[in-house]
Amino acid sequence: MMVGIITVDDIIDVLEEEVTEDIHKMVGSAEFYEDKLIKATPLSRAKARLPWLLVCMIGEIISGSVIEFHSGILEVMVALAFFIPIIMAMGGNVGAQSSTITVRGLATGQLRLHEMWQNVWTETKVGFFIGITVGVIISILTYFWQNNYILGLTIGLSLCITIITAATVGTLLPLVFTKLNIDPAIATGPFITTVVDIGSLIIYFSLGTFLFVYLGRL
Numbered sequence: 001m002m003v004g005i006i007t008v009d010d011i012i013d014v015l016e017e018e019v020t021e022d023i024h025k026m027v028g029s030a031e032f033y034e035d036k037l038i039k040a041t042p043l044s045r046a047k048a049r050l051p052w053l054l055v056c057m058i059g060e061i062i063s064g065s066v067i068e069f070h071s072g073i074l075e076v077m078v079a080l081a082f083f084i085p086i087i088m089a090m091g092g093n094v095g096a097q098s099s100t101i102t103v104r105g106l107a108t109g110q111l112r113l114h115e116m117w118q119n120v121w122t123e124t125k126v127g128f129f130i131g132i133t134v135g136v137i138i139s140i141l142t143y144f145w146q147n148n149y150i151l152g153l154t155i156g157l158s159l160c161i162t163i164i165t166a167a168t169v170g171t172l173l174p175l176v177f178t179k180l181n182i183d184p185a186i187a188t189g190p191f192i193t194t195v196v197d198i199g200s201l202i203i204y205f206s207l208g209t210f211l212f213v214y215l216g217r218l
Contacts, residue, residue, distance in 0.1 A: 052190040059194030063088075063201055070205035073212065079146050080208055083155050084201070086138065091162040091200040092193040094130065098123050098170030099192045106178055116175045120168060127167025128160075135160035150215050154208045161207070162200040169195060 067074070067084070074081055102119065105111030111119055139156030143149055170192050 056190045056194050059198060063197050066198065066201040066205065070209065073205065073209050077151070077208070077212060079148070079151055080154070080205075083138075083142070084204070086155075087158055087162055087200045087204050088197050090134065090159060091166040091196040094127060094163045095166035095170035095192045095196040098127070098167045099174050102171050102174040106174065113175065113178060116179075120171050120175070123171040124164060124168045127164040130167070131160035131163035134163065150211055154204075154211050157211075158200075158204040158207050161203050162196070165199055165203070166196045169199070 101123075102111065105119070135156040138159055139152040141152075142155045143152035146152070173192065173195075
């Protein structure tokens with residue numbers, strides 16, 4: 001027995017609400033999506049954003065500590081500092097892309113938990129192909145810019161490893177959150193970026209120290 005008619009407008013409204021909810025979750029504002037965050041009070045908006053911004057702040061303090069720990073090599077090879085923004089930005093963007101694809105797949109049902117490792121492996125291979133491509137490009141550009149093959153090798157390898165790691169972590173974390181019955185959208189945005197930032201700096205400076213020391217430039 002039909003008691004009403006579902007119109008196209010009704011369906012569109014529901015879809016719009018779902019997409020809006022997902023977007024708010026991905027930027028760390030999920031708690032207030034039902035309250036129409038755009039119309040919320042300044043205090044409500046701040047409360048919705050502050051937790052993840054605090055996570056970012058703590059993460060970037062750790063990132064700063066990593067840079068300070070490796071300040072010795074920066075004093076000797078100042079050019080390493082020129083490429084820190086590239087390493088961090090590329091890693092963060094790849095991680096965010098992978099996590100967004102994974103969260104979307106979980107939300108639409110196209111990705112199942114029993115396919116977890118298959119999907120992680122697929123995204124890792126994607127990261128490998130992207131990493132090799134941009135790694136070779138940045139190595140060549142760095143060599144011609146700085147006339148230093150060790151620096152070019154350091155940047156290229158670091159960027160390649162960072163991108164592979166970011167793709168893997170960005171895919172794995174939403175799946176782990178789902179496994180723990182935590183909304184996977186929480187794993188996107190600021191959290192992924194912060195984790196990848198710290199990891200990318202550790203990879204970059206560790207590899208740089210190793211190559212410059214053992215290839216005789218320090």
